[in-house]
Amino acid sequence: MGGNFFTNYVEISAVVLFCIGFSTLLFHQNLLKKIIGFNIMDTAIYLFLAAKGYIADSDPAIIVDGILDAGRYVNPLPGALVLTGIVVSVSVTAFSLALVLRLYEKYGTMHMDEILYLSREDR
Amino acid sequence: MQLIQNIPFISIMLSILAGVFCFASKAKLAERLTLGALAAITLMSAALLAELWQTGESFIFSMGHFPAPWGNELRAGVFEALMALAFSVVMLLSLIAGRERIYDDIAPARQGLYFLMINLLMSSLLALIYTNDLFTAYVFVEINTLAACAIVASKDTGETITATIRYLIMSLLGSGMLLIAISLIYSVTGHLLMDHIRASLEILAAKGSYEVPLAVVILLISVGLAIKSALYPFHTWLPTAHGSATTASSAILSGVVLKGYVILLLKIFYRVFGLEFIHQLQVANLLFAFGLAGMIFGSLYALREHNIKRLLAYSSVAQVGYIFMGIGLSTATGTVAACFHILAHAITKPMLFCAADGLMETSGHSRQIHDLKSAGHKNRLAGLAFTAGSLSMIGIPLFSGFVSKFYFATASLESPGKMVMTLLVLALSTLLNAMYFVPVIVTIYAHEDEGLAQGEELSFADQFIPEAEPEETGEPPLVHKSPVSYKLTMILFILLNIFLGCAYGPVLEIIERGLLMF
Amino acid sequence: MRRLSENEFRIIRRFRRLYAVVAALVCLMMISLLFLTVSNLPIFGEESNPANNEVVERYLEKGLEETGAVNITAGIILDYRAFDTFGESTVLFLAVAAVWMLLKKEEKEIRVLMEETLTYAPKEDVIFRTVARFLTPCILLFGIYIILNGHLSPGGGFSGGAVMGSGLILYNLSNGTARTRRFLNEKVFTRVVMGALFFYALAKSYSFFTGGNHLESLIPLGTPGSIFSGGLILPLNIAVGLVVACTGYGIYALFARGGL
Amino acid sequence: MKAFMVLILLFLIGCSLAVSLTKKLLTAVIIFMSYSLAMSIVWIVLKAPDLAVTEAAVGAGITSILFFLTLARIKEMKGEKDEASK
Numbered sequence: 008m009g010g011n012f013f014t015n016y017v018e019i020s021a022v023v024l025f026c027i028g029f030s031t032l033l034f035h036q037n038l039l040k041k042i043i044g045f046n047i048m049d050t051a052i053y054l055f056l057a058a059k060g061y062i063a064d065s066d067p068a069i070i071v072d073g074i075l076d077a078g079r080y081v082n083p084l085p086g087a088l089v090l091t092g093i094v095v096s097v098s099v100t101a102f103s104l105a106l107v108l109r110l111y112e113k114y115g116t117m118h119m120d121e122i123l124y125l126s127r128e129d130r
Numbered sequence: 131m132q133l134i135q136n137i138p139f140i141s142i143m144l145s146i147l148a149g150v151f152c153f154a155s156k157a158k159l160a161e162r163l164t165l166g167a168l169a170a171i172t173l174m175s176a177a178l179l180a181e182l183w184q185t186g187e188s189f190i191f192s193m194g195h196f197p198a199p200w201g202n203e204l205r206a207g208v209f210e211a212l213m214a215l216a217f218s219v220v221m222l223l224s225l226i227a228g229r230e231r232i233y234d235d236i237a238p239a240r241q242g243l244y245f246l247m248i249n250l251l252m253s254s255l256l257a258l259i260y261t262n263d264l265f266t267a268y269v270f271v272e273i274n275t276l277a278a279c280a281i282v283a284s285k286d287t288g289e290t291i292t293a294t295i296r297y298l299i300m301s302l303l304g305s306g307m308l309l310i311a312i313s314l315i316y317s318v319t320g321h322l323l324m325d326h327i328r329a330s331l332e333i334l335a336a337k338g339s340y341e342v343p344l345a346v347v348i349l350l351i352s353v354g355l356a357i358k359s360a361l362y363p364f365h366t367w368l369p370t371a372h373g374s375a376t377t378a379s380s381a382i383l384s385g386v387v388l389k390g391y392v393i394l395l396l397k398i399f400y401r402v403f404g405l406e407f408i409h410q411l412q413v414a415n416l417l418f419a420f421g422l423a424g425m426i427f428g429s430l431y432a433l434r435e436h437n438i439k440r441l442l443a444y445s446s447v448a449q450v451g452y453i454f455m456g457i458g459l460s461t462a463t464g465t466v467a468a469c470f471h472i473l474a475h476a477i478t479k480p481m482l483f484c485a486a487d488g489l490m491e492t493s494g495h496s497r498q499i500h501d502l503k504s505a506g507h508k509n510r511l512a513g514l515a516f517t518a519g520s521l522s523m524i525g526i527p528l529f530s531g532f533v534s535k536f537y538f539a540t541a542s543l544e545s546p547g548k549m550v551m552t553l554l555v556l557a558l559s560t561l562l563n564a565m566y567f568v569p570v571i572v573t574i575y576a577h578e579d580e581g582l583a584q585g586e587e588l589s590f591a592d593q594f595i596p597e598a599e600p601e602e603t604g605e606p607p608l609v610h611k612s613p614v615s616y617k618l619t620m621i622l623f624i625l626l627n628i629f630l631g632c633a634y635g636p637v638l639e640i641i642e643r644g645l646l647m648f
Numbered sequence: 649m650r651r652l653s654e655n656e657f658r659i660i661r662r663f664r665r666l667y668a669v670v671a672a673l674v675c676l677m678m679i680s681l682l683f684l685t686v687s688n689l690p691i692f693g694e695e696s697n698p699a700n701n702e703v704v705e706r707y708l709e710k711g712l713e714e715t716g717a718v719n720i721t722a723g724i725i726l727d728y729r730a731f732d733t734f735g736e737s738t739v740l741f742l743a744v745a746a747v748w749m750l751l752k753k754e755e756k757e758i759r760v761l762m763e764e765t766l767t768y769a770p771k772e773d774v775i776f777r778t779v780a781r782f783l784t785p786c787i788l789l790f791g792i793y794i795i796l797n798g799h800l801s802p803g804g805g806f807s808g809g810a811v812m813g814s815g816l817i818l819y820n821l822s823n824g825t826a827r828t829r830r831f832l833n834e835k836v837f838t839r840v841v842m843g844a845l846f847f848y849a850l851a852k853s854y855s856f857f858t859g860g861n862h863l864e865s866l867i868p869l870g871t872p873g874s875i876f877s878g879g880l881i882l883p884l885n886i887a888v889g890l891v892v893a894c895t896g897y898g899i900y901a902l903f904a905r906g907g908l
Numbered sequence: 909m910k911a912f913m914v915l916i917l918l919f920l921i922g923c924s925l926a927v928s929l930t931k932k933l934l935t936a937v938i939i940f941m942s943y944s945l946a947m948s949i950v951w952i953v954l955k956a957p958d959l960a961v962t963e964a965a966v967g968a969g970i971t972s973i974l975f976f977l978t979l980a981r982i983k984e985m986k987g988e989k990d991e992a993s994k
Contacts, residue, residue, distance in 0.1 A: 010687070011686075011687050011688065011689060011690075011691050011692075012683075012686075012687035014691045014692055015686050015687065015689055015691065015692045016692070016913075016914060016917070017692055017913070017917065017954075018686045018689060018692060019683070019686055019687075020917040020918075020920065020921060022679065022682040022683060022686050023679075023921055024920060024921060024924055025306075025310065025682065026675060026678060026679040026682070027921070027924045027925060027928055028924065029303075029306070029675060029678060030671070030672075030675045030928070031924075031927070031928045032299065032302070032303065033303075033671040033674065033675065034668065034671055034672075035928070036664075037933070038295065039933055039936075039937075039975070039978065039979075040927075040928070040933070040936065041299060042975075043927055043936060043937070043940050043975075044927075044928065045299075045302050045306075046940065046967075046971065047924045047927065047940075047943070048306050049306065049309075050943075050944070050947055050967070052306065052309050052310050052313060053959075054947070054950065055310065055313055056313040056316070057951065057954050057956055057959060058692060058954065059313065059316060059317045059697075059699045060699065060954070060956065061692065061693050061954045061955060062693060062694070062695050062700065063693040063694075063695075065695075065955065066955065067802070067955045067956065067957050068707075068708060068719075068720040068721060068955075069718060069719050069720065069721075069801065069802065069957070070708075070711075070712050070718050070720065071718065073712075075708070075709045075710075075712065076708075076709075077704065077705040077708040077709050078695065080708050080720070081954075081955040081956070082699055082700050082704045083704070083707060083708070083720040083721045083724055084699075084703065084704055084707065084724060085313075085316070085699070085956075086721050086956040086958055086959055087721050087724040087725045087729060088265055088316075088732075089956070089959055090721065090725055090804075090806065090958060090959060090962055091265075091269060091725065091732050091733060091735075091736045092309070093806075093959070093962055093963060093966055093967060094736050094737075094739065094740055094806055094892075094962075094966065095269065095272045095736060095739050097740075097743075097966050097967070097970060097971055098272075098276065098739045098740050098742065098743030099272065099275075099276065099298075099302065099743070100971055100974065101743045101744075101747055101899050101974055102276055102279070102280070102298070102743050102746045102747060102750075103295070103298055104903070104974050104975070104978045105746065105747040105750040105751050105902070105903070106283065106291060106294055106295050106298065106750065107295070107978060108750075108751060108903070108978060108981055108982070109283075109286075109291050109750050109751070110288075110291055110292065110295065111981075111982050111985060112985065113288045113291065114288060115985075115986075115989060117982070119295075120660045120663075120664065121660075122292055122295075123292065123296075124656060124660060125288070126288050126289050126292035135860070136857065136860060136861070139856055139857070139860060143849065143853050143856075146734075146738060146849060147846070147849055149738075150741065150842060150845050150846060150849065151842075153741075153745060153838065153841070153842055154838045154842060191860045192859055192860055193730070193731040193856045193859065193860065194727065194728065194730055194731070194855055194856055194859040194860075195714075195855065195858070195859040195865060196714070196727075196728050196859070199702070199703045200703060200706055200707070200728050201728050201729065201859070202729055202730070202731035202732060239752065240749050240752075243745050243746075243748060243749040244749075246745050247742070247745070247746070247749075250738065250742050253738075257735070263731075263732075265729075265732055266731055266732050266735065269732050269735035269736055269739065270735055272739055273735060273738055273739050273742060276739065276742050276743065276746060277742060279746075280742070280745070280746040280749060283746070283749070283750060284749060286750075310682075314685065314689075316699060317689055317690065317697075317698070317699055318689065318690070318698055319698055320697075320698040320699040320700070320701040320703065320704075321701075321703065330698070340688065340689075342684055342685055342688045343685045343688055343689060346681050346682070346684070346685045349681075719958070721956075721958045722958070794961065802957035802958045802960070802961050803958065803961045803962075804958065806962055806966065807958070807961040807962040807964075807965045807966065808965075810962070810965035810966045810969055810970050811965045811969070813969075813970060814965070814969045814970065814973070817973060896970050899970075899974065900970075900973060900974070900977065903974060903977040903978065903981065904977055904981075
């Protein structure tokens, strides 16, 4: 273990969240749970990324009073990247939920194993 | 700045705009638009390739008014131009060849949207090839994932939708890993552009700091992209997705989409980390081992298949194994061979899928191999194309597959530690390839009255016989009529394959020079 | 539709146990690797971290002058790194198209679904309807405010569009589909989304083209801080807001009844 | 400030564990919604107000609506199926 385990507490919790999301995505056989797990995983990554932009004792990067001093504001770039990421993950969520609905219409279940088994007969 | 340097930007924008336009247009119009856009991109990429080959330089195109570390950038050299050309040609040919099947398999209301997906898929592939920025690469990886899943799901049977959700879940795991790796890189270097990350990584390497995070980053990126390009232990989604989609989708997914991620991985290895760094960390050895495993197990799975499309899909797993094996050899020749194999597989596998489609048409769309008996006589061109593709996959001289296998073998001689393994597995994999392709060829040229069991017993040595057979046989009982466009594309596919197999010199030189420019 | 038999469940369960062991190993490996990594990263919140380098310095010190946006984040996403954001809008568009492809129903079936009172839409509820009548205009207005002030204050096209989208959903739930269709039907939806995206693509192509070829851009940036400033940022925010509002409502409608 | 941050982060971890462990899907979706809202508070603490607005509107708003709708549709279909089988 490196020395910054406790000072990087935001990143550590982001990693914990990431792994909870990751294991939800892997372990749960209910598709809806899988999708929630994917969402948790994504927000954890965004938390990790946004924590990179934070600087203690500084203001949000909105230049209200015209002071152009880089030391006064937080780093706005990770925020911009996360903004892009959030929209990407909502799009993916919408698409996967639509797939779940179609699968439910066809097989009457949201359980991955049952679907895999039932779809084998379609071949 | 010359006008020709706008080509990467124009081709990306063209395909996105064509995609947006398809949203409200009817299928026929959408198809024409898509084919037009693809043809235009093909021509432009060819012009770019010719120009860059003459000048021998690469260039950087800044997207917007802000230079390097502040704005986005595109970068193009001969390698990128060659890949863009190959991808657009393969897309165009597979779309034309699979055209009939698209209109059969997909409900009329969805056909326009299918072409929309194709356009956006093309734009994301082009962006992956040309981008010089890691975060842009992530965004376009997501577009690629969604569009690829959507073209599988467009057929709308239970099987395809199940395949899609498996594909989607695996892809999401992969993109999650990619994104966390990108944020780790950002956190230690503070840059997102490849050149600048490289510069600050060199400083970090000199100081010896952040070694653990960087090792984890390389591992995460390799695994993330390996999941998306179906390297062996992560391939589980591929057979169902590629085996159940409509023909054009299968052809495009196996020929082009898998390769886009490999190219991104190569770009990251070469342009972000530098080869020495990769070799220090043994990641190359990991990819090498997985590649070898994929070459054998992919073929073994294919041997068990009775469904022709799934057989071809498993064969893709084996071929992706070849590509990663070449990268894992970690010599310049190995990478060149891998890149050549990307091209060889990109033109062979779509041809096989389209030819299989032509064969299946003669037997009422059954995907079972034993239903295809004597299909090669009923649809002669498809039979010929399937034979040519199989021979290329097995690695018979004159076809492109031979060249890449030959170069893999040559490359292995340069890295003594891996030579024996590579040569052994190459030989074994060739044998296995022959063992599952030859019975299919024999079946499609068998006469109706012959038993199938006879065909299965034919050995590796007999593989030349089926090639000669179409000329020898007399009148086939029923000649299937395929549209002229299908015939033309099949002929073009075969010619392209033979062209790559014979005139491989200049192509290899382009790849070599392109990789040096990286 | 058929249920699985007991025997089939047993086969699945055996496979599942193997899978669980492998997955657990993968997760454990992942978490230990990432813990190791994070504890070796630069310290959280320090100003001297590698991420706070010359790139960010220029964004903060010259961003106002170069993009005309007071909100530096808006300047980054719509000007400095506009290509990423363009890709992001394309993802959203792609998602709508894919959902449309999967869930769109024939007009007849939509009618049937519209007539039936859906279990989750309490249209008859007086409290809900009264509250919704007051809330809907406020939400829509707030969304418009966020969009228009995207370059001056937190927010922008994506967040404002999402707020407007949820306002439209609330309107639809309280007033019914027939009334929503008077101003937002399939035709309007397609036109707005495509028009806004075309405008976005063309405007950005113009600035990419001039930027890539080192030409002067002819768009004035205006006085920083006033509403008409930031060059293309305000129109782009409006275009993005329209796309997001329509797609948000569109995806909702496709999920709820298979069509607008 | 740090104490507050740690508190929210613990709340987030608790929420995600609860989502992963609850049996009922509706409960899981509701917990996930509150997870998103807590996340938007985290963005404010991290001085990224743009993200806070977007997360509240997109993550807690649109995403949750989609989850609820999916559940409602599935419940409807289940009801239809039960009626048909009776």
